[in-house]
Amino acid sequence: MLAFWPVVTMILFILLPAHRALIWSVLVAYLILPVGTSFEIPVVPSLDKTVISNLSIMLCCFLFVREKWLGALKDPAVLALAATFVLSPFFTALFNPEPLIYADRFIPGMTMYDALAQSAVNAITLIPFVAAYGLINNDERRWQVIIILITAALAYSVLMLIEVRLSPQLHRMVYGFFPHSFGQQMRAGGFRPVVFLGHGLLVAIFCAMAATAAIARWREARGPKRTRAGLIALYFGVLLVLCKSAGAMILAAVFVPIVAFLRAKRVAMIAAAACIMMLLYPAIRSAGLVPTVTISELAGSLSSDRQGSLGVRLINEDQLLAKLSDNPVFGWGSWGRNRIYSSEDGKDLSVTDGAWIITLGMWGWIGYLSVFGLLCLGSVRLFWHRRILRSVSIPSATLCVLLAMNLMDSIPNASIRPITWLVAGATLAIGYPKRVMPKSSLTARTSGRRSQRSLIRA
Numbered sequence: 001m002l003a004f005w006p007v008v009t010m011i012l013f014i015l016l017p018a019h020r021a022l023i024w025s026v027l028v029a030y031l032i033l034p035v036g037t038s039f040e041i042p043v044v045p046s047l048d049k050t051v052i053s054n055l056s057i058m059l060c061c062f063l064f065v066r067e068k069w070l071g072a073l074k075d076p077a078v079l080a081l082a083a084t085f086v087l088s089p090f091f092t093a094l095f096n097p098e099p100l101i102y103a104d105r106f107i108p109g110m111t112m113y114d115a116l117a118q119s120a121v122n123a124i125t126l127i128p129f130v131a132a133y134g135l136i137n138n139d140e141r142r143w144q145v146i147i148i149l150i151t152a153a154l155a156y157s158v159l160m161l162i163e164v165r166l167s168p169q170l171h172r173m174v175y176g177f178f179p180h181s182f183g184q185q186m187r188a189g190g191f192r193p194v195v196f197l198g199h200g201l202l203v204a205i206f207c208a209m210a211a212t213a214a215i216a217r218w219r220e221a222r223g224p225k226r227t228r229a230g231l232i233a234l235y236f237g238v239l240l241v242l243c244k245s246a247g248a249m250i251l252a253a254v255f256v257p258i259v260a261f262l263r264a265k266r267v268a269m270i271a272a273a274a275c276i277m278m279l280l281y282p283a284i285r286s287a288g289l290v291p292t293v294t295i296s297e298l299a300g301s302l303s304s305d306r307q308g309s310l311g312v313r314l315i316n317e318d319q320l321l322a323k324l325s326d327n328p329v330f331g332w333g334s335w336g337r338n339r340i341y342s343s344e345d346g347k348d349l350s351v352t353d354g355a356w357i358i359t360l361g362m363w364g365w366i367g368y369l370s371v372f373g374l375l376c377l378g379s380v381r382l383f384w385h386r387r388i389l390r391s392v393s394i395p396s397a398t399l400c401v402l403l404a405m406n407l408m409d410s411i412p413n414a415s416i417r418p419i420t421w422l423v424a425g426a427t428l429a430i431g432y433p434k435r436v437m438p439k440s441s442l443t444a445r446t447s448g449r450r451s452q453r454s455l456i457r458a
Contacts, residue, residue, distance in 0.1 A: 001033060001119075001175075002052050009056035013064045019135040021022040022057060023148045026128050026422045029053035035198035046123045048340065052417055056293060061131055069134030072428065077377060078133075082126055085370035089118040092330040092363055094341055100337055105346030110333040118334065119335035128418045129374065132425030142395035143428060146213045150232065153210030157239055160203060164242050168194035182433065187244035201418070204245030205409045207400050208252040210238035215260045216398040225272040231350030247412055251405045264388055268382055271400035276381035276405040279372050282360050287320055313412065316340075316351040320361050338362045355410035375420065377403040378427035396430045403427050 002458060008028075010344055012021040033049035035160045045051055061069050072078045093115035100107040159170055168185050171194065172178045185200045192200025218229035233256075240252055258267055277284070284290055291316050319340050324331065332338040338361030339350035352358050362370045379400060382389045403423045409415045 001163050002037060002039065002047070002049065005029060005033065005049075005052050006056040007057065009053070009060050010063075013060040017066060018061070018065045018069070019141045020144055020148070022128075022131050023145055023422070025053065025057055025060075025455060026151045026418050027148065030197075030417060030419055031152060032196050034175040034196065036177070037175065045117050045124070048315040051121070051124050053418065054124045057131055058124075058127045067134060069131050072130045072133035072425065078374070078428070080378065081106045083248045084366060085126070085374065086119050086122045088330065088363055088367045088370060089122070089333075090368070092333045093262040095327065095334040096337065099275075100341075101344055102341035103335050103346035105323070105341060107335050107337055110337075112334070114334055125418075125421065129421040129428075133429050136422075136426035137429040139393050139395050142162050142393075142399055142426060145423070145430075146216055146395060147396055149210055149213045150217060153207065153213075154232070156195065156206075157235070159195045160207070160239060160242075163195060166189060168196075169443045170199070171198075171352055179249065190242075190244065192244050193242070197304050198456065200243060201245055201248070201413045202415055204243035204248035204414070205251070205415050206419075207243055208248040209238055209405055211240055211252050212256055212259055212401055213398065214406065215256050216394055217292070219260055220394055223284070245381065247409060248360045251408060251410035255401050255405055258396055259394075261399055264394050267394075267397035268392045268400050271397065272379035272382045274404035274408055275376040275400070276383075278410070279369075279376045279380075280358075281356055281411065282321075282365075282368065285317070295373040310412075312351055313353055316355050317354070320350065320352065320357055324361055324364070325363065329364045330366055331360065331362050333362060339346075353414060354412055355414045357417045358414060371416075372407070375403070375416075375424045378424065378430055379403070381428070382430065392430065396427075397421055399427050399430070 003064075009021075009025045012025050012458075015021075016024065029049060030053070033053065035049070038046040038048035040046055073082070092113070093110035093112055097109045097111075099109045104243075160216055164169060168178070168182070168191060174196070174443060179198045180194070186198075193203050194200050195203060197203050197206070211233055214229060214233035218226055218233050221229045237252070240249055243249075255271075258270055262270075281290075296311055296314065317326075320338065323338070323340060336348070339348055339349065339352065342349055352361065356368070356372070359371055382392070382400070403420070406415060406420045406423065
């Protein structure tokens with residue numbers, strides 16, 4: 001399947017408008033390609049589902065897209081953060097040449113080859129972000145993100161319901177193996193659906209985002225379409241409960257009413273504040289300002305098992321932050337050098353679940369701020385350009401919310417995926433200053449405002 005994916009992407013870009021082909025190619029690759037499978041070629045990064053999908057998108061954008069889709073790289077802030085993201089592994093390797101030895105465990109030092117490989121992966125990671133900024137640049141196209149997300153989630157829900165009933169078996173049946181711990185998918189006397197995403201937690205946050213997108217559609221629709229959108233949102237709510245993930249349910253319970261009932265400006269402001277909080281989260285966490293005891297007690301009121309799991313995570317985060325203090329700027333690098341090991345037998349003692357602690361431990365503050373700075377840049381700009389915030393629309397505000405949900409889910413889970421970068425790129429285009437905005441984007445935004453109402457009715 002991986003080998004044929006470039007052909008599938010080309011077909012999408014030939015048959016569909018570029019922005020729709022981009023959205024579908026990112027979503028479908030994320031939802032159906034196998035986890036834990038890759039082609040290994042010397043001197044080339046591992047060609048897994050993300051790398052193959054992103055490279056296929058880049059190739060198709062160069063071959064078939066006539067719009068100026070590389071406009072994001074003309075922005076000095078984006079260019080600086082992207083260059084830092086791509087080049088920071090070289091500095092991490094420079095400051096981590098020595099091996100680490102714990103009893104009989106030997107962890108090699110980082111080399112320039114390791115840095116080059118990671119730098120290539122980082123550059124490839126940015127492709128959906130850059131393409132989304134250039135192609136999803138008006139309200140009509142932002143509505144397309146929401147509608148396609150709902151459509152894909154409805155189709156995927158059939159597979160989810162199968163696994164809720166029969167247990168997570170589809171990845172094994174289609175691709176021949178199960179990509180994660182099966183025991184982690186058992187909850188409350190049943191199963192979490194996993195399908196082809198690798199873990200039930202990723203399915204849950206995808207479902208929560210789909211429910212939020214559906215409620216945005218319900219808010220703007222009229223007549224029978226409004227009733228249908230409401231029923232779809234309710235369906236996703238029930239499906240989310242079946243996913244058995246407390247974190248995703250809490251995020252949906254917070255953000256769905258916000259999207260449903262507040263003005264677009266307020267929705268965007270709340271989502272932007274959440275993104276900025278995520279950008280600063282490690283500093284807040286290190287300063288002891290996160291009420292971890294209260295959070296643990298709340299988790300205990302739901303389930304003693306969840307309290308125990310959360311307690312282990314919090315303890316490990318404290319230990320990993322303590323280790324980071326010895327190498328805070330550029331981190332410890334790859335090969336598991338960021339983790340905690342027993343000095344007696346070399347046993348790995350770490351639990352690293354959250355994307356924030358993984359990024360921070362491996363690449364330090366420079367790497368973390370470059371990654372989450374790019375992801376949050378669109379939200380930060382909404383605060384700086386209040387005129388844009390005053391005129392923000394529901395589709396734009398909803399994309400900000402989808403990004404905020406995904407980023408907040410990255411606190412307990414490693415849930416930064418290509419769909420996250422796609423939404424972040426589309427969000428960045430909302431607050432891009434007009435004085436440097438590409439002319440094609442300005443024209444598209446003007447025409448998008450005229451056709452927004454017709455799209456909603458459709």
